[in-house]
């Protein structure tokens with residue numbers, strides 16, 4: 001008897017069929033991957049299993065018995081836990097209180113603290129129980145969500161892209177834990193766009209396309225290309241060859257430990273565990289916090305507001321999509337006004353709505369955003385599609401400096417490759433780019449130079465072809481002091497490494 005059985009599940013939203021007759025069996029003790037491009041219907045299906053969304057029709061059986069799930073509370077009572085892609089935490093409460101409030105009332109706060117400490121030790125996770133959630137990076141928030149779900153000792157655990165903001169080592173630690181949970185009989189449903197992870201971790205993989213099951217495979221028997229092909233329905237695109245050279249110095253900032261310089265026509269990558277100071281660095285460069293020694297084209301811009309900096313051509317994509325990158329209840333065309341106001345208003349301040357609409361439609365088309373129309377609200381988009389929209393909105397501004405945090409977080413391989421190509425094309429047009437990512441594969445595919453942030457310190461820069469993932473991995477623990485910075489103005493021009501296929505889909 002299966003732990004969970006879904007039969008012919010349908011779910012429509014206005015203008016969209018999110019689930020179109022999905023049947024699935026999830027077995028105890030197995031890790032079951034759900035793979036599909038952005039908008040394929042994975043999150044909707046998982047929300048149905050978790051009682052957060054009601055299906056239009058179809059049957060759900062839990063341990064053989066037909067059930068109707070009316071709420072997440074009912075699902076949790078059965079032993080179903082879910083870690084969402086978007087966080088459901090109270091910013092003004094501590095980590096401990098967030099976890100305590102989300103758990104069964106029979107546990108005292110002290111008990112929850114004890115269990116939390118024990119679990120973090122077992123998982124090798126650093127989590128300050130008393131820190132306010134507001135002060136945490138997305139990676140740290142993700143950790144809170146994961147431990148909260150694990151503390152309920154679930155019989156079915158659903159994870160929606162749990163490793164998107166974890167370092168490779170933290171992801172490996174999570175896999176060990178998930179395997180252990182599975183060996184103890186827990187059924188796990190695992191949603192990820194990372195094909196390597198699915199092949200390494202999962203026992204079985206159901207592939208969805210446009211709301212339907214297209215195949216069920218044993219991922220260990222497939223290579224990445226085969227999985228990507230099943231998911232996309234065609235071959236994934238590859239990255240173009242690198243061509244451009246490093247131009248003039250555009251943006252610079254001097255930090256206590258190193259100087260960060262962005263030149264025209266280059267991409268500088270920032271690696272590091274989320275929460276190591278990347279957010280503060282981005283805020284300083286983008287103008288959300290004033291001060292520091294920030295210069296654009298030799299001019300001090302440290303006290304300029306984000307809006308003033310945008311007028312000088314500096315655009316950025318923050319790591320939080322909902323709330324900062326986009327206002328959830330507003331339509332996509334209204335969301336263009338967040339960062340593109342100057343292009344969309346008259347001198348007197350009147351909003352040119354038709355222009356906002358055209359801009360939103362252009363971004364939707366160019367970046368293949370799956371949305372019924374530009375009037376759709378941001379919160380109705382699937383996670384990856386919203387990410388494509390936000391990144392597309394900034395690239396569309398033709399910035400001279402672009403700062404991007406986690407550019408392909410939650411984005412499927414096809415769309416990730418599209419975003420990567422757009423970033424490389426911007427670079428080839430002379431834009432200076434800073435890419436903050438926890439994904440080393442992504443950073444090595446995109447960057448000309450890499451810095452690392454660890455414990456709030458910035459490492460020296462190193463040209464990508466002069467370093468390795470292992471070295472950058474070691475730097476992520478702060479161990480770079482013997483290295484001399486080569487990121488300064490006198491760094492020699494280097495040939496670019498040979499063209500590489502988009503690494504997520506390399507077999």
Ligand SMILES: Nc1ncnc2c1ncn2[C@@H]1O[C@H](COP(=O)(O)OP(=O)(O)OP(=O)(O)O)[C@@H](O)[C@H]1O
Nearest residue numbers: 013018038039040041042043044380381382383384
């Ligand atoms: N509340 C909603 N209202 C309207 N449409 C919605 C809503 N939630 C999801 N959709 C639509 O349903 C479709 C499936 O979305 P879903 O979030 O399930 O996709 P997904 O496979 O999880 O994508 P991703 O990988 O980007 O997270 C998308 O077209 C999405 O825009």
